Amino acid sequence: MRYVEEFNNPELARRLLDDIHATVTRPWALMEVCGGQTHSIIRHGIDQLLPEGVELIHGPGCPVCVTPLEMIDKALEIASRPGVVFCSFGDMLRVPGTDRDLFRVKGEGGDVRVVYSPLDALAIARRHPDREVVFFGVGFETTAPANAMAVHEARRLGVRNFSLLVSHVRVPPAIEAIMRSPDCRVQAFLAAGHVCSVMGTAEYPELAERYRVPIVVTGFEPLDILEGIRRTVRQLERGEHRVENAYPRAVQEGGNPAALRMLEEVFTVGDRAWRGIGVIPRSGWRLSDAYRDHDAEHRFSVSGITTRESGLCRSGEVLQGLIKPHECAAFGRECTPRTPLGATMVSSEGACAAYHLYRRLGTETPAPARTTEEATPVG
Amino acid sequence: MCLAVPGKVVDIQERDGTRMAQVDFGGVVKDVCLAYLPDIEVGDYAVVHVGFALQRLDEESARSTLELFEQLGVLEEEFGDAWGRAAAEAGAVRPVEEAAR
Ligand code: SF4
Numbered sequence: 107m108r109y110v111e112e113f114n115n116p117e118l119a120r121r122l123l124d125d126i127h128a129t130v131t132r133p134w135a136l137m138e139v140c141g142g143q144t145h146s147i148i149r150h151g152i153d154q155l156l157p158e159g160v161e162l163i164h165g166p167g168c169p170v171c172v173t174p175l176e177m178i179d180k181a182l183e184i185a186s187r188p189g190v191v192f193c194s195f196g197d198m199l200r201v202p203g204t205d206r207d208l209f210r211v212k213g214e215g216g217d218v219r220v221v222y223s224p225l226d227a228l229a230i231a232r233r234h235p236d237r238e239v240v241f242f243g244v245g246f247e248t249t250a251p252a253n254a255m256a257v258h259e260a261r262r263l264g265v266r267n268f269s270l271l272v273s274h275v276r277v278p279p280a281i282e283a284i285m286r287s288p289d290c291r292v293q294a295f296l297a298a299g300h301v302c303s304v305m306g307t308a309e310y311p312e313l314a315e316r317y318r319v320p321i322v323v324t325g326f327e328p329l330d331i332l333e334g335i336r337r338t339v340r341q342l343e344r345g346e347h348r349v350e351n352a353y354p355r356a357v358q359e360g361g362n363p364a365a366l367r368m369l370e371e372v373f374t375v376g377d378r379a380w381r382g383i384g385v386i387p388r389s390g391w392r393l394s395d396a397y398r399d400h401d402a403e404h405r406f407s408v409s410g411i412t413t414r415e416s417g418l419c420r421s422g423e424v425l426q427g428l429i430k431p432h433e434c435a436a437f438g439r440e441c442t443p444r445t446p447l448g449a450t451m452v453s454s455e456g457a458c459a460a461y462h463l464y465r466r467l468g469t470e471t472p473a474p475a476r477t478t479e480e481a482t483p484v485g
Numbered sequence: 486m487c488l489a490v491p492g493k494v495v496d497i498q499e500r501d502g503t504r505m506a507q508v509d510f511g512g513v514v515k516d517v518c519l520a521y522l523p524d525i526e527v528g529d530y531a532v533v534h535v536g537f538a539l540q541r542l543d544e545e546s547a548r549s550t551l552e553l554f555e556q557l558g559v560l561e562e563e564f565g566d567a568w569g570r571a572a573a574e575a576g577a578v579r580p581v582e583e584a585a586r
Contacts, residue, residue, distance in 0.1 A: 114549060114552070114553050142488045146557075149557065195535070196562075196567025196568075196570070196571070197567075199567060199568070199571040200571050200574055200575060209571045209572070209575055209577070209580070212568075212580040213577070213580045220567040220568065222515060222535065222536055222563075222564065223515075223516070223517075223518075223535050223536020223537070224535065224536070225516070225518060225536055226536070245535075248489060248534050248539070249534065249535055251521060251537060251539070252518075252534065252535045252536060252537045255518065255520060255521075255537065259501075259503070262502075263501060300488065300489045300532070300534065300539075303489065303532060303539050303540045304539060326488060327550060327553055355542060355543065355546050356489075356532050356540050356542060357540070358540070362521050362522075362539055362540065364520065364521045364522075364523065365521045365537075365539065368520075368521075443574050444574060444575065444576050454562060
């Protein structure tokens with residue numbers, strides 16, 4: 107359990123919370139879309155500071171978690187081949203495939219490398235023209251411009267031995283899929299701030315209107331999240347459903363125009379499977395035909411993959427906000443960060459991992475976090 | 486990989502026809518591509534995601550975010566030793582790195 111006093115500006119946190127408490131008269135269910143926000147919420151115990159009945163439902167916004175098992179298995183298969191240098195962000199190393207992960211492949215002799223930026227992978231390709239260098243291009247709209255540029259540069263500089271294994275996902279179609287689900291309890295969304303730094307907010311008014319939900323663009327820091335929640339509950343109480351930007355310091359309405367142009371050039375929108383959830387129409391990007399030569403799926407024919415998901419794992423329900431992690435019977439027993447059954451237990455953005463890390467086992471009753479005396483001030 | 490981290494542009498050069506910067510993230514300096522923020526200058530702050538500057542940011546919020554990310558271990562996660570972390574999580578020894586990169 108964390109206390110307001112640990113926030114970097116406790117006084118402002120207190121004011122925001124007071125305002126939220128003064129505004130709320132009824133129960134509301136809000137979904138934070140992004141896994142970075144989930145992590146911040148659980149780490150700071152924000153959900154436990156909210157008025158009774160205001161629930162934060164954790165959304166599917168963790169690219170590591172939603173990368174389909176088949177794609178992970180393809181990555182593992184390509185990474186095991188001789189002559190291949192397989193580059194990835196560090197977050198993907200321990201995502202379970204059907205029978206192993208990238209960390210294991212490396213241990214078995216595969217040339218797997220962790221890079222900070224996809225341009226680092228391109229640099230490796232230029233240093234090793236005799237090797238096939240593949241970059242695992244996962245992520246939401248925030249990561250997509252970087253991966254798009256890497257392929258664009260590979261083509262411009264004639265680096266033929268560089269390819270991208272693409273598994274990009276887009277947030278707005280996921281919001282739509284959640285709203286259409288018959289089990290949907292979500293009444294408002296905190297939209298992911300950094301996704302909007304790239305994309306802007308143009309895709310959201312239509313969704314807010316069609317599903318009559320407030321959508322508030324929100325940052326990742328505790329105070330940003332409180333501000334996002336404050337604006338969201340205010341709209342809900344007033345019966346409004348607008349798009350608001352609660353993160354103007356990093357998000358402009360039009361997003362980043364240069365990045366948008368690059369995405370348009372390199373990628374094509376298509377249907378994409380989300381791990382644990384299934385196919386969501388138009389929810390992903392793949393390389394457009396002009397970049398086919400740099401598409402790892404095209405370059406390496408990977409066939410004969412039979413995927414097998416753990417029978418115990420309920421990460422699909424976790425990702426759709428239908429259950430909380432500790433409601434999964436395997437949580438903390440068969441499934442821990444050391445022996446993850448699902449990807450949501452691996453990534454620091456995954457809800458199961460966040461609950462495990464901050465010991466939300468569902469058994470303890472939340473301690474009241476109201477008084478200064480019992481607080482341990484930090485920083 | 487998911488969060489964008491603010492940093493300060495300390496140097497800018499042209500490399501292979503692309504504008505590249507050295508960006509300081511609270512002590513860790515990385516190469517960052519400026520193609521998506523072409524008019525940024527040395528001394529400016531920007532939100533950077535996997536090696537790409539995406540939005541300008543004012544100095545004060547950049548500093549307070551960096552401080553918070555440092556405390557929360559976000560910087561270690563983004564720039565630290567991913568193999569060491571994965572090995573610790575897996576309860577295994579870290580695999581051998583290639584000699585020549
Ligand atoms: S606790 Fe583990 S098994 Fe259960 S849903 Fe989460 S990842 Fe899957």
